[in-house]
Amino acid sequence: MKAKLVVLSFLFGTLISQAAYPQVEILRPNSSDRLQPGTPFRMQWRVLGTNLLDHGDWNLFFDTNLVQVGRLVATAVYEGGGNWHADVLIPNEIHPNTVWDETLVPLPTGCSYTLRVHEDVTEADGRSAAFCLGVPQLSINVSQVQVCWNSRSNRLYQVQFRSPLTGNAWTNLGAIVQGNGSTNCVTDAVTPGQPQKFYRVEGVP
Numbered sequence: 001m002k003a004k005l006v007v008l009s010f011l012f013g014t015l016i017s018q019a020a021y022p023q024v025e026i027l028r029p030n031s032s033d034r035l036q037p038g039t040p041f042r043m044q045w046r047v048l049g050t051n052l053l054d055h056g057d058w059n060l061f062f063d064t065n066l067v068q069v070g071r072l073v074a075t076a077v078y079e080g081g082g083n084w085h086a087d088v089l090i091p092n093e094i095h096p097n098t099v100w101d102e103t104l105v106p107l108p109t110g111c112s113y114t115l116r117v118h119e120d121v122t123e124a125d126g127r128s129a130a131f132c133l134g135v136p137q138l139s140i141n142v143s144q145v146q147v148c149w150n151s152r153s154n155r156l157y158q159v160q161f162r163s164p165l166t167g168n169a170w171t172n173l174g175a176i177v178q179g180n181g182s183t184n185c186v187t188d189a190v191t192p193g194q195p196q197k198f199y200r201v202e203g204v205p
Contacts, residue, residue: 025048058119156203
């Protein structure tokens, strides 16, 4: 009888513990996000299990290497079904750990940041995957493409291209080129956002 009471007491205590501490899954930010200071971003999280909160006193914190570095001032909005979001402006500086301290501290750039969300009443708590903050994004711009081929002297060549803009029909690129017995090259301007082009070189009879 005592053994059964102990087991029931243990199970009952486990249920209370699970009910008191709902699990939280953070959807955004995630490992693919690269947050930039001064830009708006929507933090998103979900409360798991049967304890789907439609109210709460949520706090959002930035951590790096699991060390809390500051909190975000944001209003949590309930979407239904256990889903929440908070729209924030990614700061250059952030409030330090304590809630009552309104001074600001700078945030260094890095890719070891995590977001921690915590609800004070139920102790619901969750942490995101690591993401980058303030790290420059690489951008490569190409202004022109060069088409080169080995040519023969006294031969004529025509460079052509096709793309969705030409209905994928081959179109002449520039004038006929006189072969030089070495390497001939023709350049074509690349306009940002234009469809992909394909090139070929045809010998002219």
